[in-house]
Amino acid sequence: MPKLKTHKATQKRFAASGNGRIVRVKAWRGHHLEIKSSRRTRRYAGKAIVAGQMAARIKRLLPYL
Secondary structure, three states: OOOOOOOHHHHHEEEOOOOOEEEEEOOOOOHHHHHHHHHHHOOOEEEOOHHHHHHHHHHHEEEEO
């Protein structure tokens, strides 16, 4: 059986949490933060857990995660 290749773009965007769930960074936190309210930027802080069918797709792209 040949080795499976990891999808590099997916590898840069997603990680596994301690209990094996897929984690992503929230969107809209990249730049222009001075024009966004503090309430809004706090909402974008931290990580989010990927749920359901999308997590299964990501696991397929990252076979060694």
